Amino acid sequence: MAAAVKTSGGFCNTQQQWLHSTRDLFLHGSTHSNAKECKSKKAKKPTSLRVKATSTKVELDFNDPSWKQNFQEDWDNRFNLPRITDIYDLKPRPTTFSLKKQRTPTGDEDSTPMDMWNGYVNNDDRALMKVIKYSSPTSAGAECIDPDCSWVEQWVHRAGPRKDIYYEPNEVKAAIVTCGGLCPGLNDVIRQVVFTLETYGVKNIVGIPFGFRGFFEKGLKEMPLSRNLVENINLAGGSFLGVSRGGAKTSEIVDSIQARRIDMLFVLGGNGTHAGANAIHDECRKRKLKVSVVAVPKTIDNDIPLMDKTFGFDTAVEEAQRAINSAYIEARSAYHGIGLVKLMGRSSGFIAMHASLSSGQVDVCLIPEVSFALDGEYGVLQHLEQLIKNKGFCVVCVAEAAGQELLQNSGATDASGNTILSDIGVHMQQKIKTHFKGIGVHADIKYIDPTYMVRACRANASDAILCTVLGQNAVHGAFAGFSGITSCICNTHYVYLPVTQVITAPKRVNHKGRMWHRCLTSTGQPDFR
Ligand SMILES: Nc1ncnc2c1ncn2[C@@H]1O[C@H](COP(=O)(O)OP(=O)(O)O)[C@@H](O)[C@H]1O
Ligand SMILES: O=P(O)(O)OC[C@H]1O[C@](O)(COP(=O)(O)O)[C@@H](O)[C@@H]1O
Numbered sequence: 420m421a422a423a424v425k426t427s428g429g430f431c432n433t434q435q436q437w438l439h440s441t442r443d444l445f446l447h448g449s450t451h452s453n454a455k456e457c458k459s460k461k462a463k464k465p466t467s468l469r470v471k472a473t474s475t476k477v478e479l480d481f482n483d484p485s486w487k488q489n490f491q492e493d494w495d496n497r498f499n500l501p502r503i504t505d506i507y508d509l510k511p512r513p514t515t516f517s518l519k520k521q522r523t524p525t526g527d528e529d530s531t532p533m534d535m536w537n538g539y540v541n542n543d544d545r546a547l548m549k550v551i552k553y554s555s556p557t558s559a560g561a562e563c564i565d566p567d568c569s570w571v572e573q574w575v576h577r578a579g580p581r582k583d584i585y586y587e588p589n590e591v592k593a594a595i596v597t598c599g600g601l602c603p604g605l606n607d608v609i610r611q612v613v614f615t616l617e618t619y620g621v622k623n624i625v626g627i628p629f630g631f632r633g634f635f636e637k638g639l640k641e642m643p644l645s646r647n648l649v650e651n652i653n654l655a656g657g658s659f660l661g662v663s664r665g666g667a668k669t670s671e672i673v674d675s676i677q678a679r680r681i682d683m684l685f686v687l688g689g690n691g692t693h694a695g696a697n698a699i700h701d702e703c704r705k706r707k708l709k710v711s712v713v714a715v716p717k718t719i720d721n722d723i724p725l726m727d728k729t730f731g732f733d734t735a736v737e738e739a740q741r742a743i744n745s746a747y748i749e750a751r752s753a754y755h756g757i758g759l760v761k762l763m764g765r766s767s768g769f770i771a772m773h774a775s776l777s778s779g780q781v782d783v784c785l786i787p788e789v790s791f792a793l794d795g796e797y798g799v800l801q802h803l804e805q806l807i808k809n810k811g812f813c814v815v816c817v818a819e820a821a822g823q824e825l826l827q828n829s830g831a832t833d834a835s836g837n838t839i840l841s842d843i844g845v846h847m848q849q850k851i852k853t854h855f856k857g858i859g860v861h862a863d864i865k866y867i868d869p870t871y872m873v874r875a876c877r878a879n880a881s882d883a884i885l886c887t888v889l890g891q892n893a894v895h896g897a898f899a900g901f902s903g904i905t906s907c908i909c910n911t912h913y914v915y916l917p918v919t920q921v922i923t924a925p926k927r928v929n930h931k932g933r934m935w936h937r938c939l940t941s942t943g944q945p946d947f948r
């Protein structure tokens with residue numbers, strides 16, 4: 420019987436490094452860990468780990484030949500999709516979502532007979548979540564489960580239309596709600612959900628106004644939706660239905676779902692919304708309601724784990740890049756110009772990192788995942804001084820959650836309970852001004868905060884396509900009888916994940932990963948510690 424390893428804090432050794440990796444894999448589906456760096460030099464492989472998964476407690480003993488099987492069984496259990504047939508004994512019916520062309524055959528010899536055309540997804544179809552086989556834990560970005568970094572298949576359920584469905588389309592009432600902050604692409608998803616529902620034959624489609632509030636706030640009326648009504652909503656940013664934060668009272672929301680006789684609920688939102696969707700799904704199950712709750716992950720922050728990206732992220736990066744370009748032009752044109760851009764990202768620096776990379780105009784990129792000092796020999800200010808001296812101008816991109824430890828925090832939260840961050844952009848602007856004044860060097864600082872411009876725009880082409888697929892798949896998932904799932908993209912494939920698996924913790928930039936190092940190579944910045 421191998422010894423179990425303590426799973427939380429307190430010590431730092433090689434075992435702990437493994438522990439963090441494996442624990443992260445279980446908790447976040449990724450070994451991209453936020454683990455503190457361990458200083459211990461001597462590598463000593465642990466033989467056993469006690470790992471607490473989100474739904475099961477699994478003990479992996481790597482000396483046990485069946486550890487891989489145990490891991491996979493736990494994985495399959497956790498990624499199994501909840502279905503309404505788990506609580507109801509329902510008979511499926513053939514789908515009404517036709518992949519056949521609705522035309523009379525032309526007699527074209529080359530045309531495939533429709534009944535042989537494989538257009539439906541089988542419930543046993545799976546996609547691999549991880550495709551790289553790392554030969555060693557020291558390989559760049561290695562995500563290992565055991566000390567030898569063995570190959571372990573991690574399958575997830577493929578998304579798409581099924582041959583059998585569990586709802587009578589003409590009896591269905593479907594509702595759509597958009598929650599949290601704005602995000603490019605919300606309207607594209609609403610539109611595709613409506614189109615696809617109508618293709619199945621659903622006639623009763625409504626929009627819930629202003630997020631979860633629309634379920635219980637007096638005076639807010641549901642909006643009937645149809646193809647005609649939503650046809651052009653993708654041409655504008657924002658949400659056609661409106662969004663809101665806070666006010667999520669699960670039991671009241673489910674009372675309202677019951678009273679309105681909603682059968683399918685499509686919930687578009689970020690990590691908070693997904694937690695809300697999960698609570699609604701659980702409550703519906705408790706009340707034995709035949710309701711499918713299907714989420715679609717939105718957030719410009721790209722901070723939802725397990726998926727390649729959330730819709731809106733690409734567009735936000737593109738827009739952020741425009742702000743960087745303006746900062747660059749201002750800085751380049753001024754005598755000793757310093758352009759400073761603050762970008763969103765509540766707890767992760769994805770927008771800042773990607774916009775810095777894509778613009779190619781950033782000299783210093785600061786993200787919350789990597790701590791830095793402003794003052795001192797190795798601080799950011801000293802580096803800016805060098806840049807001004809050597810090339811005459813510079814551009815700094817800072818993520819809103821970066822360097823929070825350098826600031827005073829009021830501890831205040833927004834209506835959803837998210838911490839209100841202190842303004843690192845304004846703080847840096849002041850610090851840079853004071854620093855250059857102090858050393859008697861002229862500096863012309865131009866500060867740009869494009870915050871709401873970045874997320875209020877309409878989706879770009881790649882996001883519009885992502886929204887189309889995710890929105891359509893959300894509807895297919897509901898008709899297939901799944902509930903408590905989210906429609907997303909993993910490893911370039913479209914899949915469904917149980918919501919429980921994506922609300923464990925926000926995804927963050929892997930500061931030891933290749934992408935961050937590419938960013939450092941691009942900016943040429945040193946360590947600021
Ligand atoms: N843990 C939670 N359980 C239930 N509902 C939640 C939870 N966290 C947030 N919500 C609700 O989800 C909605 C959106 O959450 P918020 O954090 O503002 O945005 P996002 O979904 O974009 O992260 C809000 O109405 C909020 O009340
Ligand atoms: O000003 P608001 O609406 O509270 O939004 C601020 C937050 O919204 C975001 O743009 C997105 O957050 P969510 O996806 O969680 O809604 C964050 O980057 C930012 O911190």
Ligand SMILES: [Mg+2]
Nearest residue numbers: 599689690691
């Ligand atoms: Mg959020």
